[in-house]
Amino acid sequence: xxxxxxxxxxxxxxxxxxxxxxxxxxxxxxxxxxxxxxxxxxxxxxxxxxxxxxxxxxxxxxxxxxxxxxxxxxxxxxxxxxxxxxxxxxxxxxxxxxxxxxxxxxxxxxxxxxxxxxxxxxxxxxxxxxxxxxxxxxxxxxxxxxxxxxxxxxxxxxxxxxxxxxxxxxxxxxxxxxxxxxxxxxxxxxxxxxxxxxxxxxxxxxxxxxxxxxxxxxxxxxxxxxxxxxxxxxxxxxxxxxxxxxxxxxxxxxxxxxxxxxxxxxxxxxxxxxxxxxxxxxxxxxxxxxxxxxxxxxxxxxxxxxxxxxxxxxxxxxxxxxxxxxxxxxxxxxxxxxx
Numbered sequence: 001x002x003x004x005x006x007x008x009x010x011x012x013x014x015x016x017x018x019x020x021x022x023x024x025x026x027x028x029x030x031x032x033x034x035x036x037x038x039x040x041x042x043x044x045x046x047x048x049x050x051x052x053x054x055x056x057x058x059x060x061x062x063x064x065x066x067x068x069x070x071x072x073x074x075x076x077x078x079x080x081x082x083x084x085x086x087x088x089x090x091x092x093x094x095x096x097x098x099x100x101x102x103x104x105x106x107x108x109x110x111x112x113x114x115x116x117x118x119x120x121x122x123x124x125x126x127x128x129x130x131x132x133x134x135x136x137x138x139x140x141x142x143x144x145x146x147x148x149x150x151x152x153x154x155x156x157x158x159x160x161x162x163x164x165x166x167x168x169x170x171x172x173x174x175x176x177x178x179x180x181x182x183x184x185x186x187x188x189x190x191x192x193x194x195x196x197x198x199x200x201x202x203x204x205x206x207x208x209x210x211x212x213x214x215x216x217x218x219x220x221x222x223x224x225x226x227x228x229x230x231x232x233x234x235x236x237x238x239x240x241x242x243x244x245x246x247x248x249x250x251x252x253x254x255x256x257x258x259x260x261x262x263x264x265x266x267x268x269x270x271x272x273x274x275x276x277x278x279x280x281x282x283x284x285x286x287x288x289x290x291x292x293x294x295x296x297x298x299x300x301x302x303x304x305x306x307x308x309x310x311x312x313x314x315x316x317x318x319x320x321x322x323x324x325x326x327x328x329x330x331x332x333x334x335x336x337x338x339x
Contacts, residue, residue, distance in 0.1 A: 023086065024064045064084065065095075071112075071115070074110060074111060074315070092107055116149075116300075121339070124140045124144050126335065127142075135169065141160075152189065153189045154196075162332070178208055180208065182203065186199070198220060199218070211244070214244050214291075214337060216240055220259055229267075236263075241257075242254070248321055257281040259281055260279065264277065279292070296312045297310065298310050307337075314329050
């Protein structure tokens with residue numbers, strides 16, 4: 001009799017344990033039991049007892065519950081860190097707190113669940129060209145991009161570099177035909193989910209174009225129209241201080257200008273992305289005197305964390321150094337690593 005009672009108790013414990021777990025109820029009537037891993041960018045990662053790890057669109061979730069406390073962030077900025085319980089269609093509430101439980105929340109208002117800790121992401125790429133024969137040239141290029149995004153802000157840092165040399169066939173002397181670099185740092189603070197203020201700084205040198213330095217410091221507001229894993233688009237408007245100093249001119253140039261621009265990236269296919277940005281600086285004293293910089297890039301993944309890219313940088317300075325062209329176009333072809 002004692003052994004029979006022990007077997008019954010063990011069976012009851014196993015049944016109770018089997019009943020534990022997070023649950024999501026879908027709008028099509030299906031339910032999944034297991035573990036809520038996270039919800040980011042409208043997609044929930046759920047570890048199901050039967051199907052393993054699956055991805056569920058948040059728009060398809062009717063209601064949900066958790067067996068342990070989870071971190072839930074809502075559109076209005078509310079942050080919850082408790083067990084949640086399922087409720088009527090399209091709603092959920094909080095377990096263990098009658099005051100809060102009386103207030104239900106909309107499933108559609110969930111921004112994230114157990115979001116990953118913000119960390120730096122980015123990529124490095126480089127290219128090398130060497131020709132020998134009728135002509136002898138050596139060229140090296142490099143780029144670096146870093147980004148960190150939290151709920152309230154975004155920090156980006158980038159840099160590009162290129163240097164090329166070739167032998168003059170008439171004199172046999174080695175000549176530098178390209179020698180420049182640029183760097184940029186930008187900080188965005190989000191007042192709302194879409195609206196943000198920004199502060200950015202740029203520094204550029206170009207020995208061939210006689211540019212000793214170009215320093216730009218800008219401040220303004222931006223609007224994030226789209227932000228997702230597959231596509232991002234934002235526009236910006238502000239003011240900037242632009243300083244230029246050329247090697248072949250005694251006087252420097254300093255202007256206060258408007259700053260207008262946009263940033264865009266789109267995953268065209270599973271392994272192919274397009275990135276483009278443009279910033280326009282018309283001088284407030286004379287709008288026809290402007291500086292414009294734009295970058296376009298195609299990036300193709302060849303294996304995990306490794307890609308090839310083709311990048312074009314176009315700069316237009318309406319008042320360049322004496323003897324230099326107004327428009328300068330640069331091309332990059334490189335191999336990169338993402339992290």
